[in-house]
Amino acid sequence: xxxxxxxxxxxxxxxxxxxxxxxxxxxxxxxxxxxxxxxxxxxxxxxxxxxxxxxxxxxxxxxxxxxxxxxxxxxxxxxxxxxxxxxxxxxxxxxxxxxxxxxxxxxxxxxxxxxxxxxxxxxxxxxxxxxxxxxxxxxxxxxxxxxxxxxxxxxxxxxxxxxxxxxxxxxxxxxxxxxxxxxxxxxxxxxxxxxxxxxxxxxxxxxxxxxxxxxxxxxxxxxxxxxxxxxxxxxxx
Numbered sequence: 681x682x683x684x685x686x687x688x689x690x691x692x693x694x695x696x697x698x699x700x701x702x703x704x705x706x707x708x709x710x711x712x713x714x715x716x717x718x719x720x721x722x723x724x725x726x727x728x729x730x731x732x733x734x735x736x737x738x739x740x741x742x743x744x745x746x747x748x749x750x751x752x753x754x755x756x757x758x759x760x761x762x763x764x765x766x767x768x769x770x771x772x773x774x775x776x777x778x779x780x781x782x783x784x785x786x787x788x789x790x791x792x793x794x795x796x797x798x799x800x801x802x803x804x805x806x807x808x809x810x811x812x813x814x815x816x817x818x819x820x821x822x823x824x825x826x827x828x829x830x831x832x833x834x835x836x837x838x839x840x841x842x843x844x845x846x847x848x849x850x851x852x853x854x855x856x857x858x859x860x861x862x863x864x865x866x867x868x869x870x871x872x873x874x875x876x877x878x879x880x881x882x883x884x885x886x887x888x889x890x891x892x893x894x895x896x897x898x899x900x901x902x903x904x905x906x907x908x909x910x911x912x913x914x915x916x917x
Contacts, residue, residue, distance in 0.1 A: 700761050707765040708750055709884035715746040715773065716883070724876050730799030737788040737795075744784025748833040749773030750887035751894075755834055758895075772833060779832040782839055787825040794818040819861075824850055826860045830894045835901060845905060849897050859893035 713720060722739035726732040752772020753765050794814045801811045827846035831837060837845065850857055867886060870879045879886075 697761070700763065703763065704753075704757055704761065704765045705884045705888070708753055708769060708887065709881070711753075711766060711769040711773075712746050712750055712883040712887065713880065715749065716740075716743050716880075718742050720880055730796060733795045733799065734792055737792045741781070741785060741788065744829060745773055745777040745780040747887055747890070748776040748780040748829055750884070751830060751833040751891050752776065754888050754891035755898075757888075758891075776833050779839055779842070780829055783825060783828045783832060783843075787821055790821050791818055794821070820850075822864060823857055823860050826890070827857070827894075827897070830890070830898065831901065834898055835906065837905070845901060849900075853897045853900065856893060856897045860890070863889055863893065 719740045719742060723736060726736055726739075749769045749772040752775070753768040756768040757765070794817055797814045798811055798818075801808075801814075824846055827849055828842055831842040831845055832839065835842070863886060867879055870882065
């Protein structure tokens, strides 16, 4: 039997849904700014010089947990667009901050070394092949790190298992990996052709696009690696 709607209960219209979506983007943006404040303050003040690469890496350490919190909130946005985005963001942030840092900090260390190597390639006199190798390593680290952050943000795997799962999906879901690469190129273009502040202002948009891009991978992780609840488990023979 079809359930009848209560005529006294208003049905959300398009304007209400759009207003709720705008509210979510504004609140998630505010949460990202708040939790990434060291990077927002420090990065624009640093000169574009190789000697500042370690300082830039240190400044963006808080960005990993911030992105994790945003991904957690955007997943809830897809299933239940209530008016508590800040609560969902903080819940994801608290749950995932340590795992996100365990992924984010080592990746930043590797990328710092890669960045310094590339910046000083001409001065060292090393062949261009070394630079290409460093660039490939840096790119793979970035793509793999984003996949791991997505996994640890949305699932309760052990870190080494999350790392292996992300390694599998680096090539197992090439369209998702290509999407991450596209977002990285777009973010770089925003910084190069506008300013750091524009990228900051688009933080909620970029994390939302990251979540939308990752949804096929997340669904596949859920299907392959997450056990169904007991009441959904197949009967024993």
